[in-house]
Amino acid sequence: MATTARRAPASKARTAIPQVSWRDPQPAPVVLVSGPEEVCAERATAALRDYLRAEDESLEVSDLRADDYSPGALLSVTSPSLFGEPRLVRITGVEKCSDAFLAEAVSYLAHPQDGATVVFRHSGATVRGKKLLDAIRAGEGGGIEIPCAAVKRDSDRFDFAAGEFTAARRRIAPIALRTLVSAFSDDLTELAAACQQLIADVPGDITEQVVERYYGGRVETSAFTVADTAIAGRYGEALIALRQALASGSDPVPLVAAIAMKLRTMARVAGIRESSQSLAARLGMKDWQVDRARRDLSGWTDATLGMAIQAAARADAEVKGASRDPVFALERLVTVIATRAPYGQ
Known part of the structure; x- marks a missing residue:
């Protein structure tokens, strides 16, 4: 019972400071930038x-490395100068900090310097520096935390890209956004x-045509072009897009995956009479994805x-080794989808 009583306050301490979005950070005497996503x-x-x-053009900016730290450096760069300029100290590598840095950083939290903003960057790659993180999160130093969680899921990448345009007060068409995110799905x-x-x-x-003009050579963009034209029933265009994609070096596997993903999305929304917003929330999708899938269903039957x-399941197996001719498997798949009839009919 005594052990449980001692642990409870520690759990609260870890959430004692404000959590601030990386898109709208606010200065504080101590700022913990945590998490693995370096872009954020x-x-x-x-x-x-x-x-x-x-706020003040005379801001002094200093950079320190927590893993290659000279004793006394933190106090030196945060101490007021002769003219009292504000100071910003950016400290990287806290996840691999030295013992000297850890001791001085924890000590600094007890007496932060007036006019100084100290940013501690911890990627979360190790538990090194946990004592410092716990102290910051407990409220020592009057800090805030800016979480930078990993962006892994498609929905996270959509949110990230949409946020880029929203922050810039620019409009991008939903299909253009999807195409852009698909083109860079592996690198934030x-x-x-x-x-x-x-x-x-x-x-x-920013329209779909603009994104295609800039990034049409990306494998994933070509894949969705093939998928869109085939599902729309534009057989000739779909075959041309497929041959262009293959000629530019696209791999058959992601091409089939893009087509299969669109078909699965269509199947998930088919026949459901529900608002786009509520259906999207229930299925873990975006409103525009539901709207697009419903438009794609025009002319299709169960x-x-x-x-x-x-046909997509068969093609997926064939391009992954079940067939000696993955290109033929792709062309047959596109034919079945674009004509909406069994192959050869």
């Missing part, structure tokens, strides 16, 4: 710098750079959709 962490730190510099840094390039280069709304899903 870099954005948060840069935003803090810009915020402080906008590249996705962020692509969003910023479109924001900087393209005046007005029988033809079932036939297409079976």
